[in-house]
Amino acid sequence: MTVGSPAALSRELVDSLFPAGLPEPSHWEERYPPRDLPAAAEVTRFAPSPTGWLHIGGIYTASVSRDLARQSRGVYVLRIEDTDQSRFEEGALAQFEAGFDYFGIQADEGDLGGETKGRYGPYTQSARAEIYQSYVRELLREGKAYPCFATKEDLAEITAKQKATGALPGYYGDWAIWRDAPQEQVRERLAKGDPYVVRFRSPGIGGQRVTFTDVIRGEITADDNRNDVVILKSSANEVRLPTYHLAHAVDDHLMRITLVVRTDEWLSSVPLHLQLFDALGFDRIRYAHAAPLMKLDAGNRRKLSKRKDPEASVGYYIEQGFPREAVQYYLRGLMNGRLAELPLPEALAAPIRLDDFGLAGPLLDMVKLDDISADYVSGLTGEEILDRIPPWAETYDPDLATILHTERTPALRALSVERGAGVENPRKDLRKWADFRPVYGFFFPEIFRLVTDPADERFGGLAPDIVRAMASGFADGYTAPPAKTEPSADTAWFDQVRSLAASLGFAPNQKTYKKDPDAYPGSIADASAVIRVLITGSRRSPDLAEVCTALGAEEVLRRVRAV
């Protein structure tokens, strides 16, 4: 056991590990100087890994970072953490942009759309390999890091022994077999061309505790880190990239980030990160660890998983066409509970406060989102809705896009039923753009499918001949609804349904029917449902009289006679 600080590898040996022209850290310090910002300004960042669609939790965290920066007149940076090339997914970057775009989260700095915006770039870690190497070399020169030639097998063996003896797992203390290896041995392995990683020589001592302050959670005390974590990945890789820990410290320092907002799972790495900042000679940074979005699974809550939960992926919200405002509002309410009580525009305008974050991870409630969304859409006019569906449909429902393009007027008529100015209770039948086709598709003859089977289950089990009788009776005596000049106009139109139903023996209202169900084939509700299903294909639809006006008598009769 070596006491005190073991001798660092010779400078000549260390430097031989890196390209001759590799800049010194001071070069980067000058290249990325402290920012000239007001004292209270926060520089925040969101740093996703390009492994497919962004997680909805990413939108959540990114929003917080962006808002905090904006509120303080600071800067919000988007950084791409692609140090794990094996997990890199083609197209992920484009999906990120689509996601940020959809939710309106624009970065002040970042590698955006193929261009670097901001003077602290590049903002993609694989393009910053040289920077990390400068710092790793420095750490090696100072003896704060060392090369480690341990193979997978060596590591597995160590772990097995630790397990057997009940020792804490990890690469530390006497288990760290390359920590104090003689320089000759290192040279020898290097000469043989054996691959190696660079490990951080943790100054942590077993049993020692550290205390730090988290902006959301307050003071936290934990075991200090004593693991000699890998900071530079294997020399066998083509490009020598760092692990997250080193990259985080270097990037957040050089990008002059002031506040790191990230999810919970990083909390236990803070002691390590603090050691790294100290070893690198960087000023420490403030952390805010937010609880991640959760999902209820078999009675337990767990982190939302992109693999298991479709709603975890940002792509889902875009494909379904959830209006961004509704999702933003919902997410914002999850961040700061009191914002959920505010009307949407105020909630979106109100500042986010780290102090108001809940400590437990909230469960994502799609039913609640549906409610918020339906409420939001019900406040839009037909024109507004029609402006927003086509851009969505072009990608996710091209046929619908074509129809809306060629038949804007009927579409508008469909959407103005019980909606728009003067309607105090607008319909809440649209939660997302994908709902348009099932809910309003029947307005368009080319996508409406006639209901021809009198035994169709949508008729609710009524006898087929009763269904037929309703249909033919309605068609034979049909009079189109009068232009709607006063409320009573609908009443007059509906009278034909009512009297027809009465003649077929239906109960005139629900109450009468309930008193003696066996005496009638059904109530007026069931009778009118037949007409509704024939005309709209659904038991749920906007006001029938208005629908018939919009459709025109000819189309109405074509549908009713189809059965």
Next chain:
RNA sequence: GGCCCCGUCGUCUAGAGGCCUAGGACGCCGCCCUCUCAAGGCGGUAACGCCGGUUCGAAUCCGGUCGGGGCUACCA
């Protein structure tokens, strides 16, 4: 196993020792309105994980316990 975080209605939460017989919102249930579907109105259901302690008094403070989550990777 070790360490850390978390724990109020089904869900999101209000609550910072007496304002709590625990409030609101979503959901669910019922009723009303009504010419049909929605919507809307009204009402209801339902929670401080558990056990001790401190205190005249605890959802709020302390201890323990249980439960859930995270970390313990050349993933982030």
